[in-house]
Amino acid sequence: MSISPRSSFSLPITIGIIMIILVILLGTGWIISTMIAAKELSTMSSLYWWLLVTGSFFLCLILAGTITYLVFSIKVIHLNRQQSNFIDSVTHELKSPLASLKLYTQTLTKYEVSPKEKQKFYLSMMEDIERLDLLINQVLRAGQLETEKNIVIFEETFHLEPLVENAIRSACLCHNVHESHVLRNFPDDRVTFPRIPLEMILRNLIDNAVKYAGIPPKICIDIRWGYRNACIIRISDNGPGIHISLRKKVFRRFFRAGNELERKKTGTGLGLYLVHLYVKLLRGKIRIRTNKLGGTTFHLILPLNVTSKHSLFLKNKQKSVFME
Numbered sequence: 001m002s003i004s005p006r007s008s009f010s011l012p013i014t015i016g017i018i019m020i021i022l023v024i025l026l027g028t029g030w031i032i033s034t035m036i037a038a039k040e041l042s043t044m045s046s047l048y049w050w051l052l053v054t055g056s057f058f059l060c061l062i063l064a065g066t067i068t069y070l071v072f073s074i075k076v077i078h079l080n081r082q083q084s085n086f087i088d089s090v091t092h093e094l095k096s097p098l099a100s101l102k103l104y105t106q107t108l109t110k111y112e113v114s115p116k117e118k119q120k121f122y123l124s125m126m127e128d129i130e131r132l133d134l135l136i137n138q139v140l141r142a143g144q145l146e147t148e149k150n151i152v153i154f155e156e157t158f159h160l161e162p163l164v165e166n167a168i169r170s171a172c173l174c175h176n177v178h179e180s181h182v183l184r185n186f187p188d189d190r191v192t193f194p195r196i197p198l199e200m201i202l203r204n205l206i207d208n209a210v211k212y213a214g215i216p217p218k219i220c221i222d223i224r225w226g227y228r229n230a231c232i233i234r235i236s237d238n239g240p241g242i243h244i245s246l247r248k249k250v251f252r253r254f255f256r257a258g259n260e261l262e263r264k265k266t267g268t269g270l271g272l273y274l275v276h277l278y279v280k281l282l283r284g285k286i287r288i289r290t291n292k293l294g295g296t297t298f299h300l301i302l303p304l305n306v307t308s309k310h311s312l313f314l315k316n317k318q319k320s321v322f323m324e
Contacts, residue, residue, distance in 0.1 A: 012077065016070035023066060027059040083254055097128035130174045134207065141200060141274055153194040153281065161188040164221065167202040171210040177217050186223035197278040204271040205235045205298050212239035214295070226301065233300040238293040247288040251276035
């Protein structure tokens with residue numbers, strides 16, 4: 001007989017609920033019987049009342065402890081389920097591109113391939129490499145941020161445009177989306193900021209937007225300077241959106257809605273978790289909103305130091321339908 005993971009997860013919860021109900025029933029019966037005995041036996045009524053008060057106190061402690069234990073058990077069960085989903089998704093994310101790279105390599109080695117076909121093979125291999133690179137970076141960064149208590153971040157001065165364009169190119173290559181579907185609206189300024197955290201934030205949010213965009217995909221990236229040179233970033237898509245009840249949960253480690261085996265989109269549940277950690281580390285703010293097309297808009301505010309404050313040349317002056 002085989003026991004499914006779902007039934008094994010729900011068994012401790014069922015036992016805990018049954019134990020709480022039994023404690024409540026037993027305690028209620030004991031309290032009623034003690035009160036009746038205290039009223040009927042007047043000579044020992046003070047003893048019974050003392051036992052009633054003392055016993056009720058300890059009964060409440062036992063009940064509170066049982067409920068607390070059940071709550072922690074539920075949290076551990078959910079974490080184990082998310083870790084199980086994470087292992088399944090990582091296994092799939094590693095196996096698929098590796099199998100694809102192996103197939104292309106064997107084909108190029110054993111057979112004569114035309115230059116056009118070679119170019120197509122190389123492009124597909126680059127997609128697989130980008131996919132593996134993103135996965136490995138996510139896992140490594142998550143481990144570093146969790147284990148290191150005092151994280152030192154170094155500021156660099158760099159142009160914003162190549163950073164955003166590289167993130168767009170990587171996401172579009174990974175999900176086979178043409179870059180023309182991504183509307184850009186940002187200044188080509190030199191900024192002074194921790195480069196790696198900003199790159200990880202942009203890569204994960206843009207990858208998330210491209211992955212979950214609708215058909216045809218429409219993604220908008222809008223970056224501008226706000227009060228006191230704060231960097232305001234809006235990344236929008238025309239996908240199914242995120243329900244309001246899940247908007248805080250999506251930033252949890254390993255969290256992905258639904259069953260891993262039934263999910264159409266691949267992922268590890270670490271992308272938005274990393275975004276949340278980096279935004280918190282940089283003392284920024286992030287919110288999730290619903291845009292006009294029903295998709296998701298990630299709204300970030302980061303304390304960015306702009307070197308060229310008045311350079312407001314925009315890459316794309318088209319008005320985005322996602323802007324609020």
